Amino acid sequence: MKNANKSYPLEWLDLLITVTLNPSKTDIGAITDVQLNNIILRISEENLRLQLLIKSQVFSTNKENEIKLLIKQYHSSFIILLNQTLENQKAAIPRKLILKNTYKSLLVNIDELLSFIETHFANYLSPEEEVPETYLSVTRKELRKKLDRLKSKHKRITNPVMDIVLKRLYRFTDTNLRYKIAFRDIFYKKDLVRGLEEIDWNSVNNKAFSPIDELLIYLNFNSKGYINLLTERISQCINSCDNSIEKMDRLLYYYKAFNQLHRKPSLVLNPNYHDLETILGNWFTQEILYLEKKLHLSVVPLQSKKENPVEKQSTAKEKQKVLCMLSTDQIGLILRASDELRILVAKSMSQIFKTIVPHLSTPYKEDLSYDGMRSKSYVAEERDKQIAIETLERIIKKIKEY
Incomplete structure (x- = not known):
């Protein structure tokens, strides 16, 4: 059993590509149509067998480094076999349709195996590694076929978003592009096309x-x-x-x-x-x-009509309030964090809120309750947390620019 487990899992596929269908090592003209039909059937079976085998091997391995090595070995082996298949096809110049279909079946199934690994085990691959030219060529051809089907399916639908996406993807399939293509680019484009194919456009x-x-x-x-x-x-x-x-x-x-x-x-x-x-x-x-801010500005004039302008000005001077564009909950979060980090130091947290809050106003409220703000800082909503964080990040960015 141990020897069986250690046997080369790609043996049949490897021999088929490097020997049987390699014009430099075999007289491929002597292969009968019946044999080629059997090979085509076996290729599809081998595809499914290898997918199950890879899943089984990964599932039975607990160590991350062993899984990573296993996936990289399969991925690199499939790319090597893909390259050899392209060379065989080019050297053979197959005249018989059945032989053309055999090479085509090999290319499609090896590409499926690569996509299977890239979809399920992308985390174990090196995303920034440069893609070999032959593999890139095959990937571009397969993507373009899928894009043509998507474009044909949506030719009667006006969708500006789809236009942007298709334009970007078609540009990627352009063989004249000469910049470095990393596996990360391949993974992303395949994920995107797969997602587009799965959308129910009629819903x-x-x-x-x-x-x-x-x-x-x-x-x-x-x-x-x-x-x-x-x-x-x-x-x-x-x-x-x-x-x-x-x-x-x-x-x-x-x-x-x-x-x-x-x-x-x-x-x-x-x-x-x-x-x-x-x-x-x-x-x-x-x-x-x-x-x-707009809501606040639209309210102030209505209030001012009911008040004595002189009294309003004197009251404003007495209060000396600063308008803060955050909500009370968001201000409370920042003040609470400042107290707990000892950025603002006082006898207690209540003292900090009592000292600062009366001098603040928000677009919604002129007079703020320091005790209410302090209480709410303990039960803040996720949205208020996010806005408070984003505000502080903008402050950090501004300080860096000084």
Whole structure:
């Protein structure tokens, strides 16, 4: 049993490619049509057998370094066999249709095995390693075929997002591109195309984001063109509301829906640009702050009509309040953290809130309760935490620019 376990798992496939279908070692013209048909059937069976074998071997191994070595060995072996198959096909110049189909079946099934590994075990591969030219060529051809089918399927549908995605993918399949292509690029493009193929384009969508938006956000498709298109569409939807309160409600609805969408870890279209989540998160935060300020400014004149202007000015001078564009919950979080980190030092946390809060106001509220703010800082919502963090990050960025 031990010897059987240690046998070469790719033996049949390796002999087929390096010997049987290698014109430099075998008279491939002597292979009968019946034999070639049997080979084609066996290739598909071998594909399934190897997928199950790889899963079984990974499942039975507990050590991460052993799994990584195993996956890299299979991946590199399949690429070598793919390269040899292309060389055989080129040297043979097959005239018989059955022989052409045999080479085609080999290429398709080896590409499926590579995709299987890249889909299920991408974490064990080296994403920044450069892709061999032959493998890149095969991948581009397969991707272009899938893109042509997608394009044909959507030729009657006007979808600006799909246009951006297809344009980007078609550019990747251009054989004239000469910049370095890493495995990371291959993994991403295959994931993206697979996701596009799985979308049910005929389903009715009542969500804030369409199925293709959900896919692109999941895959961190940080294309500037797509981000501009998405924010423009959300802006149009928000601006169609009658007043600022309705606009704020709809903006918060979109922000909540965006934050609840799934993300695939460690994945990005363009690693040299900011993540889509960061850019969209900042955009939502700025729009929320702008609307909060606008709501505040629209309320003040109505209040001032009911008050004596002289009394209003004297009261303002007495209070000497500073308008803070954060909510009470967000201010409370920052003050609480400042106390616990001993950035602000007082006899107690209550003393800090009691001293600072009366001199602050927010776009929603003129007079703030220091005790209420302190209490709420212990039960903050995730949205308030996120906005507080993003605000502090913007402050850090600004200080770095000084």
